[in-house]
């Protein structure tokens with residue numbers, strides 16, 4: 001069985017940064033991703049990034065991904081295992097089960113970093129299983145990775161940053177966006193993204209939701225309606241839209257099956273995206289030697305995912321005895337400060353409140 | 369609940385509808401595991417990635433409790449169906465590997 005010092009599941013920004021940091025201390029790293037190439041969500045982001053520290057502000061996501069992937073590739077201590085899905089972690093034996101193009105294999109890592117990102121939430125409405133109902137991530141993959149348009153006329157559900165950005169990218173690709181609907185009374189995403197959408201003449205309808213999608217073999221239209229304070233549709237407010245795509249951008253939830261299954265303690269914190277692993281200031285979960293970073297720990301941004309990745313990589317390397325104590329302390333402090341700065345703005349209030357709930361939980365554990 | 373609503377697919381892998389889920393909840397299945405075992409929702413190739421939260425939401429609504437209080441179903445590796453033979457091979461290839469063959473519910477639960 002293959003042995004490695006640190007195995008990392010997920011080669012998005014969080015996983016790559018964890019790999020780079022650990023490898024910089026001479027740690028031998030196996031970086032695993034089900035995708036062919038490293039980059040995670042960033043390979044689909046053709047827009048210029050927000051919520052970013054000075055050095056890369058305004059850089060397109062895909063450029064950041066290419067840059068990180070290149071560094072990982074050039075690092076002799078990082079072994080990238082692409083097209084490989086991690087299927088489970090047997091904590092007792094310390095075995096990570098992976099499906100490689102050559103079959104199922106076991107890997108024995110001394111430390112494990114889970115940076116698996118998030119999965120998209122689904123919505124219940126009649127017709128939600130018709131071809132033409134997509135998650136926003138799938139639409140982005142089709143367009144920005146494979147150059148395929150998902151359809152001609154799109155109804156976007158959700159006005160968070162993802163809904164707004166994907167709507168914009170659809171228009172850039174020559175697809176008509178009929179409307180963006182949002183259940184809440186206010187738009188979820190940044191004002192700058194929302195203004196871009198409005199300037200294109202696309203209505204953003206708040207307090208609206210989808211009633212149903214209809215069609216024979218695929219989506220031929222969708223009905224939207226106004227909703228009340230209890231999210232119940234108001235009869236008589238229906239609008240019939242002739243669309244062939246319904247795109248769902250209704251939130252992400254951390255992909256934390258690994259942690260759950262391996263026995264890590266979890267906590268339900270909606271502000272962080274739902275069930276999240278409890279982790280300490282070193283990004284270590286309640287399972288010794290198992291770390292987390294990025295969207296799997298809380299649904300945030302690439303900038304924070306990267307800082308968390310560096311921190312997890314540093315802590316893993318330190319626990320293997322590879323980082324001098326002084327250096328560990330000062331670098332850890334630097335990453336913590338960076339994270340604090342990234343979360344300083346008003347748009348991060350929700351995350352900050354979620355993280356304080358998480359810290360309370362850790363406090364309770366310590367005092368037990 | 370209208371006919372239309374009853375037919376909404378909740379678990380896409382196993383084709384389980386909202387009507388079926390609500391029926392077993394009314395009949396007393398109030399944990400994710402119970403709903404899963406009776407209906408198979410969450411037992412398909414995606415292993416509940418899509419329907420888990422939706423089913424938890426339905427139970428929470430029915431009981432009038434927050435989702436956080438709904439008992440979560442346990443996860444077991446592997447996360448997607450794999451052939452028993454493939455698992456056995458790793459086991460044979462290395463004596464100190466996982467005891468995956470003793471997973472009581474097989475590889476697709």
Ligand SMILES: Cc1cc2nc3c(=O)[nH]c(=O)nc-3n(C[C@H](O)[C@H](O)[C@H](O)COP(=O)(O)OP(=O)(O)OC[C@H]3O[C@@H](n4cnc5c(N)ncnc54)[C@H](O)[C@@H]3O)c2cc1C
Pocket residue numbers: 009010011012013014015032033034035039040041042045048049050051052084085086087115116117118161162163165166255293294295296300301302303304305
């Ligand atoms: C439309 C959109 C716009 C965005 N805009 C911004 C922005 O302007 N600024 C910003 O900072 N952030 C932005 N983000 C957010 C940012 O992309 C994410 O927060 C970031 O990518 C999270 O990084 P991650 O490494 O945690 O996860 P991901 O990037 O999701 O990477 C996770 C990786 O893990 C792999 N993986 C998962 N499970 C397994 C498994 N079992 N086995 C093997 N591999 C596995 C996946 O294939 C994936 O490559 C945006 C996101 C979207 C969708």
